[in-house]
Amino acid sequence: MGSQRYLLRKVLHAVLTLFFVLAFNFYLFRVMPGDPYTLLARSERLSRDQINQQIDALGLNDPMVVQFVNYLRDTLTGELGISVQNGFPVTTLIGERIWPTTLLVGLSTLLSTVFGLLIGIRGAWRRGSTFDTSSLYGSLVLYSMPEGWMGMLFLLLFAGIWGIFPAGGRQSAQQLTGLAHFADIANHLFLPCLTLTLGYIGEYAIIMRSSLLEVKNEEFVQTARAKGVRDRDVRWHHAVPNAILPTLTLVFYSFGFVLGGAIIVERVFSYEGLGSLTYTAIGQLDYPVLEGVFLLSSAAVILFNLFADIMYGYLDPRIREA
Amino acid sequence: MTVLTLRDLRITYHTTGGGVPAVRGVDLEVAKGEVLGLAGESGCGKSTIAGAILRLLPASTKVEGQILLDGEDILAMSPGKLRAVRWAGASIVLQGAMHALNPVQKVGEQIAEAIVVHGQATEREARVRVGALLEQVGLPTRRIDDYPHELSGGQKQRVMIAMALSCNPSLVIADEPTTALDVMVQAQVLRLMKELQRDLGLSMVFITHDLSVLVEVSDRLAIMYAGRIIEEGPANQVFHDPKHPYTTALAAAFPEIGDARFRHKPSGLGGDPPDPQQIPSGCSFHPRCPVAFEDCTTIDPSLFDAGEGRRAACLLVKGSPVVSAEERA
Amino acid sequence: MAVATPEPQVQPKARSARSIAWTRRRRALAHHWHTYRKSRSGMIGLIVLVLFASVALLAPLLVDPIQLSVVHAPGLAYQPPGPEHWLGTDNFGRDVLSLMIYGSRISLLVGLTATIGTMLIGAAVGIASGYYGGRIDTVLNGVTNFFLVLPWIVLAIVLASILGRSVVNIILVITITSWAGTTRLVRAQVLTVKERPYVERAKALGAGDWHMVTRHILPNVFPVIFANTVLTVALAILAETTLSLLGLGDPNAVSWGGIIEEAFNAASLTAGYWWWLIPPGIAIVMVTLSFTMCGYALDEILDPKLRER
Numbered sequence: 001m002g003s004q005r006y007l008l009r010k011v012l013h014a015v016l017t018l019f020f021v022l023a024f025n026f027y028l029f030r031v032m033p034g035d036p037y038t039l040l041a042r043s044e045r046l047s048r049d050q051i052n053q054q055i056d057a058l059g060l061n062d063p064m065v066v067q068f069v070n071y072l073r074d075t076l077t078g079e080l081g082i083s084v085q086n087g088f089p090v091t092t093l094i095g096e097r098i099w100p101t102t103l104l105v106g107l108s109t110l111l112s113t114v115f116g117l118l119i120g121i122r123g124a125w126r127r128g129s130t131f132d133t134s135s136l137y138g139s140l141v142l143y144s145m146p147e148g149w150m151g152m153l154f155l156l157l158f159a160g161i162w163g164i165f166p167a168g169g170r171q172s173a174q175q176l177t178g179l180a181h182f183a184d185i186a187n188h189l190f191l192p193c194l195t196l197t198l199g200y201i202g203e204y205a206i207i208m209r210s211s212l213l214e215v216k217n218e219e220f221v222q223t224a225r226a227k228g229v230r231d232r233d234v235r236w237h238h239a240v241p242n243a244i245l246p247t248l249t250l251v252f253y254s255f256g257f258v259l260g261g262a263i264i265v266e267r268v269f270s271y272e273g274l275g276s277l278t279y280t281a282i283g284q285l286d287y288p289v290l291e292g293v294f295l296l297s298s299a300a301v302i303l304f305n306l307f308a309d310i311m312y313g314y315l316d317p318r319i320r321e322a
Numbered sequence: 323m324t325v326l327t328l329r330d331l332r333i334t335y336h337t338t339g340g341g342v343p344a345v346r347g348v349d350l351e352v353a354k355g356e357v358l359g360l361a362g363e364s365g366c367g368k369s370t371i372a373g374a375i376l377r378l379l380p381a382s383t384k385v386e387g388q389i390l391l392d393g394e395d396i397l398a399m400s401p402g403k404l405r406a407v408r409w410a411g412a413s414i415v416l417q418g419a420m421h422a423l424n425p426v427q428k429v430g431e432q433i434a435e436a437i438v439v440h441g442q443a444t445e446r447e448a449r450v451r452v453g454a455l456l457e458q459v460g461l462p463t464r465r466i467d468d469y470p471h472e473l474s475g476g477q478k479q480r481v482m483i484a485m486a487l488s489c490n491p492s493l494v495i496a497d498e499p500t501t502a503l504d505v506m507v508q509a510q511v512l513r514l515m516k517e518l519q520r521d522l523g524l525s526m527v528f529i530t531h532d533l534s535v536l537v538e539v540s541d542r543l544a545i546m547y548a549g550r551i552i553e554e555g556p557a558n559q560v561f562h563d564p565k566h567p568y569t570t571a572l573a574a575a576f577p578e579i580g581d582a583r584f585r586h587k588p589s590g591l592g593g594d595p596p597d598p599q600q601i602p603s604g605c606s607f608h609p610r611c612p613v614a615f616e617d618c619t620t621i622d623p624s625l626f627d628a629g630e631g632r633r634a635a636c637l638l639v640k641g642s643p644v645v646s647a648e649e650r651a
Numbered sequence: 652m653a654v655a656t657p658e659p660q661v662q663p664k665a666r667s668a669r670s671i672a673w674t675r676r677r678r679a680l681a682h683h684w685h686t687y688r689k690s691r692s693g694m695i696g697l698i699v700l701v702l703f704a705s706v707a708l709l710a711p712l713l714v715d716p717i718q719l720s721v722v723h724a725p726g727l728a729y730q731p732p733g734p735e736h737w738l739g740t741d742n743f744g745r746d747v748l749s750l751m752i753y754g755s756r757i758s759l760l761v762g763l764t765a766t767i768g769t770m771l772i773g774a775a776v777g778i779a780s781g782y783y784g785g786r787i788d789t790v791l792n793g794v795t796n797f798f799l800v801l802p803w804i805v806l807a808i809v810l811a812s813i814l815g816r817s818v819v820n821i822i823l824v825i826t827i828t829s830w831a832g833t834t835r836l837v838r839a840q841v842l843t844v845k846e847r848p849y850v851e852r853a854k855a856l857g858a859g860d861w862h863m864v865t866r867h868i869l870p871n872v873f874p875v876i877f878a879n880t881v882l883t884v885a886l887a888i889l890a891e892t893t894l895s896l897l898g899l900g901d902p903n904a905v906s907w908g909g910i911i912e913e914a915f916n917a918a919s920l921t922a923g924y925w926w927w928l929i930p931p932g933i934a935i936v937m938v939t940l941s942f943t944m945c946g947y948a949l950d951e952i953l954d955p956k957l958r959e960r
Contacts, residue, residue, distance in 0.1 A: 025803075028809055028813070029809075085668065141936065144889075145932070145935075145936050146911075146935055147893075148892070148893065148911070153932070156925060160726075222900070237679075256804075257803065259802050259803075260804030263804060263808075264897065282808055282897060282899065287812075289807055290805075293805060296671055297805050301801070301802050
């Protein structure tokens with residue numbers, strides 16, 4: 001019963017936050033001084049009549065409240081506006097690019113989390129060992145590297161000098177099917193995924209290491225050892241389950257930063273996903289696209305945080321019963 | 323029959339500031355069915371001894387001397403043998419009210435783990451045993467599926483006791499088992515421990531800084547100061563007729579309720595226990611001792627005979643060479 | 652036998668509570684510094700930072716600003732490293748080493764200024780939120796959590812696009828996207844400090860809010876804030892780099908991120924102008940790493956649990 005209440009509370013909180021994000025989005029793009037829609041309407045490519053038409057069509061003459069309600073209605077029904085660059089609906093543009101980015105971000109998040117946690121666990125359990133010292137400094141160095149620059153280094157090395165991997169893009173120009181297509185995608189995905197994975201693996205390893213070091217000193221770990229439990233089991237049955245919960249939560253909460261990294265990495269590798277879409281939108285001041293991306297990424301982060309809270313509530317008995 | 327023997331036990335912690343001698347030569351024996359109380363202020367080394375018996379101290383700690391459990395030297399055991407001896411040979415009761423229980427695991431599973439790890443039963447059989455153990459410590463069997471946070475301090479302590487008994491050990495070490503509890507609960511848990519010890523004929527080492535508690539449960543008392551035992555003997559005698567000035571002060575600090583003697587002379591002892599890295603010359607207690615004299619600063623007393631089965635490390639103890647010389651003079 | 656006249660006893664001057672507290676703090680500071688010096692990584696980080704800071708401050712003396720001018724470029728374009736230009740030249744023929752030296756000023760300036768802004772806002776909101784509690788806390792905490800949820804880079808992109816590309820705007824954008832993280836930390840620390848007995852005692856004695864905050868809360872929250880500040884600078888420098896790589900940097904100000912951006916845009920990867928592309932990145936890594944190591948060393952001083960036993 002308690003867990004149901006917890007779930008409900010978290011979902012409501014997420015929905016409320018989403019609403020505020022929508023409102024904030026509205027404010028940013030319509031209300032701020034020098035608002036982009038007026039600028040849009042004044043674009044030189046359109047004639048006077050077309051401008052007036054645009055202003056009317058966009059409802060810029062209506063009172064704020066009406067605009068806001070219309071905006072809510074439009075957004076929630078998937079009507080996100082038209083791209084300035086090419087006239088396509090923003091929803092379409094996002095739709096065709098969401099899968100490549102999900103693939104990239106999903107795969108690298110999975111890899112960086114799994115390996116980061118494993119490295120952190122091993123480092124903490126064998127504190128002061130060569131593995132620990134080297135992995136700690138390695139993690140710090142990776143953490144200090146700008147992902148974009150790291151991607152450039154990889155391109156320079158693997159694609160430019162050694163020519164092992166393609167210099168960018170999501171797939172080759174030729175039409176491939178089946179296994180060849182799959183291999184082609186993987187080939188193009190490798191470097192961007194590696195960059196994004198390495199960009200965050202350091203941070204996760206450090207967080208996990210700190211968490212496990214703290215737990216290692218707790219009394220119940222001593223109790224387990226005193227009971228004659230093997231070191232391996234003390235680590236995996238007692239210490240890690242307690243250390244991993246706060247770590248995973250932090251990992252999930254940092255998802256917003258991963259998205260940021262994805263934008264840069266996609267740009268560097270010319271990988272046709274939402275990231276490069278955003279990048280070109282910046283250059284062209286394509287506000288409808290930026291707005292759409294802002295909404296989508298905020299919703300994704302809120303969802304991830306909600307998922308983290310649910311997972312924590314499910315796995316930690318202290319919360320479950322509350 | 324002796325269950326535990328400590329011979330010239332010396333333990334030195336390794337820190338960035340150098341070696342810290344926490345235990346400086348301790349000899350102890352616990353006979354079968356006997357309760358030995360080990361008392362002293364914080365930092366005197368008693369908890370270190372508790373950890374050393376099952377080799378639970380940090381790997382960098384230097385442990386020298388002999389620790390014989392049921393006649394076998396713990397310090398010489400292989401890791402596999404050590405793991406087998408842990409809990410089945412000797413078990414520890416820690417402060418359960420604190421974080422001695424795994425927060426994300428059911429208490430029943432934690433108790434059963436010890437049984438299963440030592441191959442004494444299958445998981446299903448172990449669960450039955452756990453139920454019986456819980457009853458033995460006065461907890462309802464349904465608590466077997468509870469998590470630690472669902473239990474009160476006293477209940478958690480009972481779980482710790484049940485866990486310590488789960489593999490029928492020869493020796494139970496209780497390290498400050500009641501310190502974190504409310505006074506009323508403390509009394510209940512102490513009563514439980516006394517009953518269990520009597521009914522099961524347990525051999526116990528009971529460690530605490532509270533002498534009045536020890537007097538109730540122990541057969542013999544050993545008082546520690548600055549890493550050494552400074553007095554030892556039958557519990558009642560040591561408490562009511564202390565031979566070492568430190569014991570006198572310690573006993574005076576924990577009055578027994580209703581004892582008129584204490585009501586009229588409450589007393590404390592000034593100063594702090596010495597820093598293990600800077601132990602005073604001669605008798606380590608002399609800076610705080612109310613009856614110290616000149617020889618105390620130069621001569622480090624060993625444990626002298628102080629009566630029937632009693633020893634004390636003080637130059638004032640009758641029968642010590644120095645006093646005899648004075649008496650002779 | 653002559654008896655020496657004893658010197659008149661001088662009574663020690665009674666000291667105010669304030670001066671006693673400051674003496675204690677100075678002694679604690681000396682002690683902390685002594686502990687800090689034991690940390691090898693902390694010292695390395697500190698030395699590296701001092702070096703970079705010196706270069707940044709002395710830049711006008713080391714390099715003639717005219718070297719940065721596109722028109723009066725000293726060398727031929729795209730030259731690899733050589734005796735005249737140790738790090739080669741860029742697409743305009745400018746000396747890359749000079750660009751790097753000047754770039755340090757902007758990169759460090761943005762990093763430090765944005766961090767100061769973040770800490771000021773973060774500390775103010777965090778202390779207010781934690782200290783006052785109640786409705787103020789609910790509102791402020793809600794706002795903080797809201798900003799924590801917004802993906803920083805998208806917010807930064809939007810703000811930078813609307814506000815325009817300049818150093819001041821970059822600093823502003825980084826501050827706006829970072830303050831919430833600090834607030835969360837400060838608030839948690841304030842809540843811990845608030846529970847401590849001496850705070851309750853001061854309140855029972857009738858201490859006013861200002862007195863409580865300045866004399867009790869702030870001094871105890873400060874160490875945590877300070878350690879976090881150092882780590883935040885690292886993040887701010889990385890943020891500036893990221894924004895530059897998105898084309899949002901100030902086109903008129905040379906920063907390390909900006910150099911990388913220009914190098915990338917001039918197709919350095921395919922043409923192989925590695926001397927233009929790699930050094931700025933290395934500089935960023937060194938500075939960020941140094942700040943991080945210093946931050947961790949400070950953390951260890953403040954939280955004894957983290958230290959080696």
